[in-house]
Amino acid sequence: MNFKKVFEVALGIVTSVGGFLEAGSIATAVQAGAIFKFQLLWPILLGTIVLIFLVEMAGRLAAVSHHPLPSAVRERFGFNFYAIVLVASTIVDLLVLASEIGGACMGLKMMSGAPLAALALPVALLAWLLLWNGTFGTIEYGVSLLGLITIVFIVAAIKFGPQYSQAAGGLLPTLPTHDKPHYWFIAVSILGATISPYLFNFYSSGAVEDEWDESDLVPNRITAGLGMGFGGFTSMAVLVCAACALYPRGIDFTRYEQLPLIITPALGMWGFWILCCALFIACFGAALELALDMAYVYAQTFGWAWGENKKPADAARFSMVFTIILLIAGIIITCGVDPLKLTLLSMAATAVILPLVVLPFLVLMNDRKFMKEHTNGRFANFVVFFSIVMASIIALVAIPLEIYGGS
Template identity: 40%
Template sequence: MKKAFAVTLGILTAIGGFVDIGDLVANALVGARFGMSLAWVVVVGVVGICLFAEMSGRIAAVSGRPVFDLVRERLGPRAGVVNLGASFFVSLLTLAAEIGGASLALELATGVNYLLWVPGVAFVAWLVMWRVKFENMERVFGLLGLVLVVFAVALWALGPDWGELAGQLTSPPQAEGAPTYWYYAVALLGAAMTPYEVFFFSSGGVEEKWTREDLSVARANVFVGFPLGGLLSLAIAACAATVFLPVQAEVETLGQMMLPVGLGLGKIGLALVILGVFAATFGATLETALSCGYSISQYFGWQWGKLVRPVEAARFHTVLLVTVVLAAALILTTVDPIMVTEYSLVFSAAALPLTYLPVLMIANDPDYMGDHVNGRFTNALGTFYMVLLSVVAVAAIPLMLATKAGQ
């Protein structure tokens, strides 16, 4: 019964934690401009994150060590520091976007300018990471994020032309050029396969003391939770395609992204979606900040995690504090949080091979994995994704420059 409860709660947590500010913004932008013609990218991204999250969870359960703890040991300090630098930069930029997203949700709820909320969001996030137990932290904010299912309910209430939505799957709008189309495809893939998710997932497995007996728990989190989270992403895109695409209106603010829910479900729906967006972005704030602390501490061999008292992991908690302060400071410069989110997605896409190659290598190393190394199918799929992610990484920055970030 205890294991069944852990599986069920883990699935719910994965669903709530999948949709962060990147998925919210990217899917709403794409739905408004391209309809459902980029839905295939979400499917590719969900399969990819499931593939590598399963590997990272298996690594944590079998070896008792998280992925980044093995990166320096397996790749060496020089290659490891390149991986560390790229992943930390992307995670820090993502953290700033998440803090901005949570603050924007509070602005919509209260009418108080989001910049005034930024210090409070950052402080509360640090306080939660300092004081709240890992399992309680994940469950509370993950489950609250489930409120975002309101997008799926709103889509049904809007009564779209389902045939029209289905037709958009294979027919992108003619007004948009190919470079812009592929720029947003890259951004969507970056949103679905954000690097911090894998580092957080494997470190979280160690925090929760997974063993080989818990492989079923890890896989249930991955293969049920992430796909259902992907369905929420598709619902966000479909809502935007239903409301904005017919009138050729673009989504430029978080409030506009929530508008379809208000139109479909009224004030109650709008209140629920604001709650869901805040919970999802604040939960992602915690996950991203912890990922920064995990990666740096594991690379340098410091004591880390919430299983030990903060005084025994002082450097880990110092990294958490510094990264939260830096991310909040970036948003306080008045840079547009939505723009930060868009750039974080592109840089995330560019860094994907550095993030996932070590996972694939370690999952194939019998010294760490014993008889739990990848099978042939997993390796074939992993190799395909590494080729795909390498192409995406090469194309990401040139596409951003050529399209002026999708304009």
């Protein structure tokens, strides 16, 4: 790899770490830590491993076949199958987008005291302005680099001085001793929050937009592995903070306003301000990616001109999709929907659609028409197969758990 490639890989890793945390991963990790201490670290680890494999595959598909994921799935499986994926992802992505805007507004609300309803549309407008005027680089690198502020959770987790051996024990699945439905519900939500389907489309579309080819396969592997790996580490740090700060005091996480409690015991008042900024940036960055992702999905499904590097006039329908979707998400939060409840619901909904999203990987990544000689190896196929089985079980149990175990 030459210097330029090394720099791109480093930037890719840093932005993956900065862009990893969002409303869903923060909310589910805090809930888990508050109620089950370190016991639910394993779904974050498991989800991150699966995510690394799937993101690498999405990037490899784009680099080898020059197809972003949505158009490859439609081409291989036909429109009738993809129509189901499209409808399901639209509903789920809209819920997740609204919850990200809600999370970003909560960050601002905790800093300013302004009401949530007054913040939602301005936040959506700010996101729209960036997408309308910015380039892919601005979105991916600019916002994700700012997202490195989420490292505050790692700093706080270290300052708490947790019992590392006990925390390491949480990396292996164990059966709950209390609140069994709630335990599984949170585990499902964590997996839904970690294996975010929008990341695959976003990543593969970005790869096509950056004109990746087969020389990018090694950088892709390194970026996916290290970027998502370190990202998962920040998510675990959130859980550790909650386990150290909330669990001993028996505080259940029911409102975003309680979030500073997981930082301030370790970092004091400046930790509060950093946490508010981190929440805003993490959620805002995810909102940008989600809005862009939906525009990618629609444009690639129907063959419209697309690309964040294009001027809106050159990709008018693409730009209209993120405009409309941001407006709807802003209105949902303005109407007074509780952002935390929406976040937890949308993470469970994400888990439900996971099999639909993951199944095509097994076929696409073994199709030589798309992948030439870069098809999946046995181990990668095992991981995808395992993910599909896990995702199907999750899809079956998520709704009953939502009824019996949801807060």
